[in-house]
Structures are given as C-alpha cells and as structure tokens.
Amino acid sequence: MSARLFTPLQIGPIEVPNRIAISPMCQYSAMDGTASDWHLQHVTRFAMSGAGLAVLEATGVEPIGRISPGCLGLYYDENEKALVPVLAMARKYALPGFKLGIQICHAGRKGSTPLAWDRSSPYQPPERGGWETIGPSPLSFQEGVPPPREMTGEDIARVIAAFAQSAQRAVRAGFDLIEIHAAHGYLIHQFHSPLSNKRNDEWGGDAERRLRFPLAVAEAVRTAVPSHVALGARITSTDFDEAGLNVDDAVRLAGELKARGLDYVCVSSGNIIAGGRPATGPGFNIERAAKVKAETGIVTRTVGYIAGPQMAEEAVASGKVDQVALGRAFLDDANWGWHAAEVLGADLAPPPQYMRVKPGSWPGNNDSRAC
Numbered sequence: 001m002s003a004r005l006f007t008p009l010q011i012g013p014i015e016v017p018n019r020i021a022i023s024p025m026c027q028y029s030a031m032d033g034t035a036s037d038w039h040l041q042h043v044t045r046f047a048m049s050g051a052g053l054a055v056l057e058a059t060g061v062e063p064i065g066r067i068s069p070g071c072l073g074l075y076y077d078e079n080e081k082a083l084v085p086v087l088a089m090a091r092k093y094a095l096p097g098f099k100l101g102i103q104i105c106h107a108g109r110k111g112s113t114p115l116a117w118d119r120s121s122p123y124q125p126p127e128r129g130g131w132e133t134i135g136p137s138p139l140s141f142q143e144g145v146p147p148p149r150e151m152t153g154e155d156i157a158r159v160i161a162a163f164a165q166s167a168q169r170a171v172r173a174g175f176d177l178i179e180i181h182a183a184h185g186y187l188i189h190q191f192h193s194p195l196s197n198k199r200n201d202e203w204g205g206d207a208e209r210r211l212r213f214p215l216a217v218a219e220a221v222r223t224a225v226p227s228h229v230a231l232g233a234r235i236t237s238t239d240f241d242e243a244g245l246n247v248d249d250a251v252r253l254a255g256e257l258k259a260r261g262l263d264y265v266c267v268s269s270g271n272i273i274a275g276g277r278p279a280t281g282p283g284f285n286i287e288r289a290a291k292v293k294a295e296t297g298i299v300t301r302t303v304g305y306i307a308g309p310q311m312a313e314e315a316v317a318s319g320k321v322d323q324v325a326l327g328r329a330f331l332d333d334a335n336w337g338w339h340a341a342e343v344l345g346a347d348l349a350p351p352p353q354y355m356r357v358k359p360g361s362w363p364g365n366n367d368s369r370a371c
Ligand SMILES: Cc1cc2nc3c(=O)[nH]c(=O)nc-3n(C[C@H](O)[C@H](O)[C@H](O)COP(=O)(O)O)c2cc1C
Pocket: 023, 024, 025, 026, 027, 057, 058, 103, 181, 184, 234, 268, 303, 304, 305, 306, 325, 326, 327, 328, 329
C-alpha cells in the first residue's frame, strides 16, 4: 500500500503535494527585518527537499515584534521587496506542487534576544541594537531579562493592526500560506496563558478574556488575507505547568479559530516560561494534536521530534493528524523528503540534475551511463 505521507492534502484553498512540512525556523540572518542571500539558498534548498510545504521563520510584525535583531520582519516596504526574489528562486527549482508559507509573529516579552549563536546574555540591550519589550503584564520571562512594559490599549490596537498589515505584505510578496504564531511563549501565547497574563481589564482574567487578543488578531488577519491564500496558526497544547494552559485550552482555541475561518492549526507546546519545555520523547505533541483534530475537525499539523519517516507515516496514516512538520531533521538533511520517500516506497523524483542519486543508479552499481 502506498504511503499516506506522500498523498496530497487540501489546506483551505491550497493543495500541498504531500503531508510533510518544514517547520518555521529563525535564521538570524536578516538586516532590519530584510531577507539576505542566506534566505535565498536556505529556502531554495527546502523547495527541493521533498517536503510539500515550507513555512518561513517567525517574522516580526513590527520592529519590536522580532525575536532578535537578526530576525525577519514584514513592516517595511524593503522587507516585502526582499522576499520576492527568495520566493522566485525557490519556486524556480521547487519540486512539483511545493508550497511556501510564512509565519507572522510578535515576540512580546521574549523579544530583543541576541542571535542564537551569541550565548553571552539572554537579552540584547538597546545600546547593542535591542529594544524595550512589551507584554500583557510586566513580568520578566527569565532572570537577566528586564520585565516588559505592560501594553496599553493603544499598543494592543497597534499590534493587531500590524498583524493584518504584515499579512497583506506576505500576500503581496506571493506566499501560498500564512501562519499566525500563537505558541512558544510569544505575544499571542502570552495573552492566552494565565502564567504570563495577569491583567484585570478586558484583555485578561478568565479564559474567555485571555482569548480575546488571540482571536482579535485572528479576525484582523482573516479579514486581510484573500481567499486564495491559506491561513492558520501555530498553537500550544500545553504549558507543561499545572497552572498553565493544557490540551483543553488548545481544543477551545482551535475551535474558535476554525469558527473564524482559519484553515488549519499546527499543534506545538511549551516555552511560555523559562525551562518550560521539559525533556520530551519522540513525537511528543502527537497525542495532544490528535485530540485537537478529533474534537474540532480542523486540518491539523503537529510538530516536535518526529523521529523518522515511519513515525511521520504512522502519525498521518492513523488519522491522528493530517500533516507533520519537521524542523531540525531538515536542517540536518535538506533532502529528508527524498530519503523518507525511499524508506516508505513512495515515488518522489529529485530534480533531474540529481537523478543519479536514486538507489540503483550510482556509478559502479548498475547505471551503464555513469561517468
Ligand atoms: C533553529 C531553530 C529555529 C526555530 N525557530 C522557530 C520559529 O521561528 N518559529 C517556530 O514556531 N518555531 C521555531 N522553532 C521550533 C521548530 O519549528 C520546531 O517546532 C521544533 O524544532 C521541534 O521540531 P523538530 O523536533 O522537528 O525540530 C525553531 C527551532 C529551531 C531548531
């Protein structure tokens, strides 16, 4: 029987050729939010990787919405313009049907970090290109990081509008899919979680009020994104803390997003508090994602240490999820999709220039045309 992993999937208005997605991963290689040559080669490699979809890294909706000074942004014309050749190059060499998405994000109190390879401090101060962060409540994320400034009503309105404007920029740049980052402890998650939102105005308090900001962003972005572009969100399925969010909160959020016209969710977890993703085993979000899918019926992707093609196949063939995302596996092996196809007996042709990597056609094996 053919592998379910290599069957197409409809995500709202778009069809992806298989159920493998490349997870968004910060590259810390942008300048003032603008993509560089690094992104040209990085995204093009992913386009040829055998994955059906790649989602570009967390992209700030305003300068202080970036995670680090090296993160992508979509708030200046220059940011938008620089993504056009990245998409063009990737599409020129993409395997058939490949789709490209981008994750839009506000880092909130987890912004202004140094680049990932600079471990000297968890915080990049303004005199070194960083900024004062904002958040729902003035609670520091971790020791050594100043608390964020508590957001005013004006801040909240500005950020909601910035999400919509960045989504419009992503549409103009030509992305097939837009993903709202509502997980991993960034601003939307900060409003949702009782661990980081201690407000007692209309944006905080009980579960319904803590959901207002996430849903206001979703509504604004939905309105801004035309119907030919897929729209979804990465959500958290647990804060790994008894006082925090759990899978029932994820089910509720996913249901509310579906009701507002979002096409999919990607179920992740953790990182709302420092050390907030304990050591976890292979496929650690799959069962919680399965609950979200079963209870809401929304197209569901999961992510988190999918430990090889068999585990990916089992996750989708069982019907637990519709799609899997892998991050580090694709950094390690940008041809992961080809190798998964080989293991699962699926028919996936690499680009013609690389045809001879196929098993059975190596020089000295059985290819008489080998040179
Ligand atoms: C270098 C790197 C950068 C990441 N940046 C992002 C990001 O921008 N947005 C996001 O949602 N997750 C980000 N993540 C998390 C991954 O998308 C993924 O959820 C996580 O690595 C677990 O999947 P994996 O086990 O397949 O790597 C990043 C992970 C890595 C390794």
